[in-house]
Amino acid sequence: MDIEMLHPDTSITEVEQLADIVNRVYKEAEKGIWFDGQVRTDTAEIKWLAEKEELAIARVNGEIAGCVRISQVDTETGEFGILAVDKSRQGAGVGRALVEFAEEAFRQAELSVMQIKVLTPQEGTASFPSKANLIKWYTKQGYQETGIELIDNAVSQLSIKLALPCQFIVYRKKIR
Secondary structure, three states, X not given: OEEEEOOOOOOHHHHHHHHHHHHHHHHHHOOOOEOOOOOOOXXXXXXXXXXXXXXXXXXXXXXXXXXXXXXXOOOOEEEEEEEEEOHHHOOOOHHHHHHHHHHHHHHHOOOOEEEEEEEEEOOXXXXXXXXXHHHHHHHHOOOEXXXXXXXXXXXXXOHHHEOOOEEEEEEEEEOO
């Protein structure tokens, strides 16, 4: 498996493929959280992330297998998000490798903490087994819940796309 940052000159075909992978993964994982017809990303956002050098992609045998967004929050904290692995590659370690890539990138940048914000319904995850499984997976990777961030404070444009009240649960891990 090869992991590299997405380059701004990436072909439109690959940009479309990445947007499709992200949207398919999130449509399934967050079913019932978003209003019907909403998508997690589009080609414009993927291109923008490539220009900012914030999207890493994993390839298996030359084919795109998944992606993760990495960004620096402050002088000691990095963050990852938009973690998505093509359904045909799930369970094969691609997600773990992408998270490890993000952690290592920020270790090399001398940051000490990595975080992920997980979109969850305010009512809890009992009705959303995919969210409960995701949280269990992050916990297994060493991430611990450190707080809650309300959607309106974090991303106000997001709340109008959500079918029910949600929040971000913030998970952090020391990486140095």
